[in-house]
Amino acid sequence: MTGTGAAQRTYRYLQLIFFLVTLIARVDPAAAQTAETVCIQCHGSQPGRLGAPVREWQTSIHAANGISCHNCHGGDPTDVAMAMSPERGFLGVPNERAIPGFCGRCHVGVQEDYLASAHGRALGKGGPQCVTCHGNHAVLNASPDLINPKDCSRCHDYGRAGEIKSAVLETDRRITELERQLLSLRHIGIATREMEGELFALRNRFHRLFHSVDVEKVRSQTAGFQTELGKISGRIAEVEAKLNRRKLWGGAMVVLLVGCGILSLLIYRSYREEIDRSQHP
Ligand code: HEC
Ligand code: HEC
Ligand code: HEC
Ligand code: HEC
Ligand code: HEC
Known part of the structure; x- marks a missing residue:
């Protein structure tokens, strides 16, 4: 008996520890983003073009x-004296032609589509590269808003740019709508992580397609994406139908309970009347 008690207690402690660990793991990405490196400390106090990247980033x-x-730039973020030494992997500032490779270390698929495109073929000869469209330090979430007459008619007319925008817009709206639906399911406690992961991968694959500018x-390729989005959409609809059935049952239970309440009140009343009558004939 005491043996199982101790086992239960140990189990509880393990649960508590597990809970705390997951809590810390969740907080960690936020800690990573604010980690003060020597790069940020020193550049943050520099004026002009040396300090601006910190604020923009x-x-x-x-x-x-x-x-x-x-x-991105390499170097040693823990050693003030050696921070920008090439021996510690410092890469410096990439020139125009080197930028796709610089960003492409992490965005491999995008780089591939870009290099094979009309833009990639014009690299160094008047074509745009990653930083032309996304910026260098103030990089934000990518969306079709990046395709607009102001930014896309600097080098050629907007015609073909506008066409590619309408080609991506419909699929992009559908992705945003599914993201919104999954978020509201998550807010009421439904486990959506798997579907969110699939949608995120699909979104990234679709957004990289733009770089072909074809x-x-x-x-x-839009039809293929729409089919896969349709599958996720179907699964969301299933979850919602289940929730609605549950709501319906909940409603029925409430009606049933209220009905029972009224019935017992009526029984009680007639019983009282019966007693009253027998006491005061
Ligand atoms: C003690 C101050 C200090 C630290 C620490 C420091 N920098 Fe710098 N950084 C500078 C100064 C000053 C310059 C401009 C003079 C030069 O190029 O040496 C500079 C220049 C740069 C440049 C532009 C180079 C060019 O060719 O124009 C980049 C990029 C850069 N730093 C990134 C970093 C990164 C990444 C780290 C951390 C791994 C870092 N810095 C750490 C002071 C610092
Ligand atoms: C996403 C990758 C990325 C990150 C993160 C990044 N940089 Fe840069 N940085 C670049 C690129 C690319 C360029 C060259 C841009 C160009 O040619 O327009 C650059 C240019 C610079 C320059 C030269 C600016 C000039 O006007 O000559 C400095 C200094 C610099 N970065 C410092 C930093 C510091 C400090 C940080 C951290 C707060 C940082 N960078 C974070 C990609 C990055
Ligand atoms: C060291 C790896 C690394 C490098 C180098 C890097 N990035 Fe990123 N980038 C990331 C990560 C991680 C994310 C966030 C996850 C995601 O959205 O893919 C991200 C996100 C982005 C996004 C938003 C994607 C979205 O989902 O909407 C853009 C745009 C982007 N990066 C452009 C660039 C550009 C331009 C450069 C070069 C100047 C660059 N990145 C260099 C790692 C990197
Ligand atoms: C001509 C402008 C342009 C150029 C050049 C460009 N991008 Fe993009 N990028 C966009 C647009 C527009 C989107 C969003 C497309 C959409 O919403 O379907 C995007 C989306 C992205 C995304 C999000 C997709 C994903 O897989 O997460 C990343 C990351 C990215 N770009 C990185 C890069 C990198 C790295 C380069 C250079 C190799 C680059 N971009 C060159 C305009 C550009
Ligand atoms: C820095 C200059 C520059 C900017 C900015 C630019 N482009 Fe281009 N674009 C080019 C060049 C160069 C070509 C190749 C020559 C041509 O076809 O005109 C090209 C070609 C194209 C093509 C034709 C591809 C083909 O195979 O026929 C499309 C579509 C296109 N760009 C879309 C865009 C969009 C969308 C934007 C804005 C997000 C944009 N461009 C911004 C320089 C630019």
């Missing part, structure tokens, strides 16, 4: 995902 999607100065290619 702070609100970027890279900062939010723990990608810091040294992840309207025909985007159009021909």
